Amino acid sequence: MRIDVVTIFPDYLKVLDLSLVGRAADRGTLDLHVHDLRDHAHDRHRTVDDTPLGGGAGMVMKPDVWGEALDDVLAVDAPAERRQVLIIPTPSGEVFTQRTAEDLAGADSLVLACGRYEGIDTRVPEHYASRGIEVRELSIGDYVLNGGEAAAVVMIEAIARLLPGVLGNPESLVEESHGAAGLLEYPVYTRPTRWRDLEVDPVLLSGDHARIARTRRDQAIARTVSRRPDMIANLDAAHLDREDRAMLATMGWAVPVGAGRPVPVRIRAATDSDAEALADLAARTFPDACEHVIAPEFIAKHVTTNLVPGLFRTWAADDRVDLVVAELLAPLPSSQASSGTEPIGASAGPDLVGYAAVLREEPDAAGELPRGIDPRPACVQSRHGQVVGELSKVYIDSSMRGSGLTPALMSTVMQQAAGHGVNLFWLGTHVTNKRAQKAYKRAGFRQAGTRTYNVGGQDAHDVVMIRRTGEGL
Incomplete structure (x- = not known):
C-alpha cells in the first residue's frame, strides 16, 4: 500500500519512523x-490560508493551494480497479473505528490531507469526489485538535498494522480490542505471577486451554459491559454461544429469540408491586413445563388456584422466600413477544420476562412453613445442620429462551438463598421436560429420585434433583 500525507508540518510525521510503520516502510512493505503543502504556495510568504468568506473567527486553508498539492499525489486517471482514498481528518467527519481501519486497509493507496486552523475549504473534497475520487472525512473522536496531523498518525497506525507483514506476529490481531468479536480485549498479565500482593487468576496457570479461553472470554465480556455498553448493544447475536449469553445475562444483557442484538435486562428482588405482573408471567410460562402431558383444563385450574397475585405478594413479604425477577428495560418488537399476549414492553407495569424462587424449609412463630412450599420428597435426605430450600420456580418467557436468563436467574436466587443459610437445594420438574433437566444439570443439580405432583387435580410425575452448596455454581 502507498500512503501519502500532505501537511504544513512534515516533521510531525517523523514519529512514524519510530514505530512498526517505519520499519514496514524501510522493508518496502x-x-x-510525506509532502509539504507550502511547496505549492507561490507567494513570498508561502501563504496557505485566508479569512473565511462571510466573516467569522480563524482562518481557512486555501483551495487553490490544496488543489495543486493533491493533483500531484492523486492519480485521477487511475484504473477503476485500483482503489485510492482521499482522507481528510476533521472533527466534523464520520467516526473512525476499527471497522473503518479494516475497510481502508483494503485500499491500494491513501492520501491524507492534514488541515489546520478552521479547516480546508469545503470545495476541495467536493471537487475530488466529483472527479471520481473516494473521499472520506473522518474524526478520531468528539474533541478538537490543532490540526489533522495527530489524527493522521492515529489512522495510519491503525490501518498499517492490519497490512500483511507489518506486525511480527499476525495472531496479535485475533483477539485484540475492537476486533471482529465486537468486545474489548481481556486483561493481560505476565511474570511475576505475584506482584505487590496482587495475584493472577490461577486458571491462567492451569494449562487448561479451554478453561483459559472461557475465562478470557468472560473477562472480555465483563470489561466491555463495564466500559463500553454501547458495544454490547451492537454485538452480533449469531456469534454468541450459550456461555456468552449466560455471562451477558448475569451482567444485565439478554438476547431474545430471533433478535440480532442483546437487550438490557435487570435481575432484582421482587416487590409487592410486582405481584400482578408475576401472576401474568406465571400464567404464560407454567404451561411450558407440562403442556404436552397435562390436560389444559388442569393446567388452567392450577394457575388460577395457585399462581395468583396473592401468592407473590406473600412471597415478596416473607423473609424465608428468595424471589427474584428479570425485568426487561427496553421494549421488544411485537414479533418477538409471546404469541397471543400483549407485546412485552407495551404495558404500564414492570416488563417481567422471568422469575425464580427458593422457599426455605423453616417454620414461622406459628409453626407454619412458607405458603406454597411443597412437601419434601423422601429421596431428599438432609444431613445434620443443613438448611433445605426448594427451588420452587424458575421460569422465563418464551421470547427469552436461550437468552442466558435461566442460569442467571438460578445463580442469583441460589446465591441469595445460600446467604440466608440454605445449603441443600431440591426441585421437581416433569419427567418429560428434558430441556429443564439439562439446564438444572448444567447448574450442578443431580437426580435424586422421583415424586408424584398434583397439577389442578391431575397427577404429574416429576424428576427430583438436588444440589448442595459447594457443588455446581
Whole structure:
C-alpha cells in the first residue's frame, strides 16, 4: 500500500519512523511519503490560508493551494480497479473505528490531507469526489485538535498494522480490542505471577486451554459491559454461544429469540408491586413445563388456584422466600413477544420476562412453613445442620429462551438463598421436560429420585434433583 500525507508540518510525521510503520516502510512493505503543502504556495510568504468568506473567527486553508498539492499525489486517471482514498481528518467527519481501519486497509493507496486552523475549504473534497475520487472525512473522536496531523498518525497506525507483514506476529490481531468479536480485549498479565500482593487468576496457570479461553472470554465480556455498553448493544447475536449469553445475562444483557442484538435486562428482588405482573408471567410460562402431558383444563385450574397475585405478594413479604425477577428495560418488537399476549414492553407495569424462587424449609412463630412450599420428597435426605430450600420456580418467557436468563436467574436466587443459610437445594420438574433437566444439570443439580405432583387435580410425575452448596455454581 502507498500512503501519502500532505501537511504544513512534515516533521510531525517523523514519529512514524519510530514505530512498526517505519520499519514496514524501510522493508518496502509500506510505501510512505510525506509532502509539504507550502511547496505549492507561490507567494513570498508561502501563504496557505485566508479569512473565511462571510466573516467569522480563524482562518481557512486555501483551495487553490490544496488543489495543486493533491493533483500531484492523486492519480485521477487511475484504473477503476485500483482503489485510492482521499482522507481528510476533521472533527466534523464520520467516526473512525476499527471497522473503518479494516475497510481502508483494503485500499491500494491513501492520501491524507492534514488541515489546520478552521479547516480546508469545503470545495476541495467536493471537487475530488466529483472527479471520481473516494473521499472520506473522518474524526478520531468528539474533541478538537490543532490540526489533522495527530489524527493522521492515529489512522495510519491503525490501518498499517492490519497490512500483511507489518506486525511480527499476525495472531496479535485475533483477539485484540475492537476486533471482529465486537468486545474489548481481556486483561493481560505476565511474570511475576505475584506482584505487590496482587495475584493472577490461577486458571491462567492451569494449562487448561479451554478453561483459559472461557475465562478470557468472560473477562472480555465483563470489561466491555463495564466500559463500553454501547458495544454490547451492537454485538452480533449469531456469534454468541450459550456461555456468552449466560455471562451477558448475569451482567444485565439478554438476547431474545430471533433478535440480532442483546437487550438490557435487570435481575432484582421482587416487590409487592410486582405481584400482578408475576401472576401474568406465571400464567404464560407454567404451561411450558407440562403442556404436552397435562390436560389444559388442569393446567388452567392450577394457575388460577395457585399462581395468583396473592401468592407473590406473600412471597415478596416473607423473609424465608428468595424471589427474584428479570425485568426487561427496553421494549421488544411485537414479533418477538409471546404469541397471543400483549407485546412485552407495551404495558404500564414492570416488563417481567422471568422469575425464580427458593422457599426455605423453616417454620414461622406459628409453626407454619412458607405458603406454597411443597412437601419434601423422601429421596431428599438432609444431613445434620443443613438448611433445605426448594427451588420452587424458575421460569422465563418464551421470547427469552436461550437468552442466558435461566442460569442467571438460578445463580442469583441460589446465591441469595445460600446467604440466608440454605445449603441443600431440591426441585421437581416433569419427567418429560428434558430441556429443564439439562439446564438444572448444567447448574450442578443431580437426580435424586422421583415424586408424584398434583397439577389442578391431575397427577404429574416429576424428576427430583438436588444440589448442595459447594457443588455446581
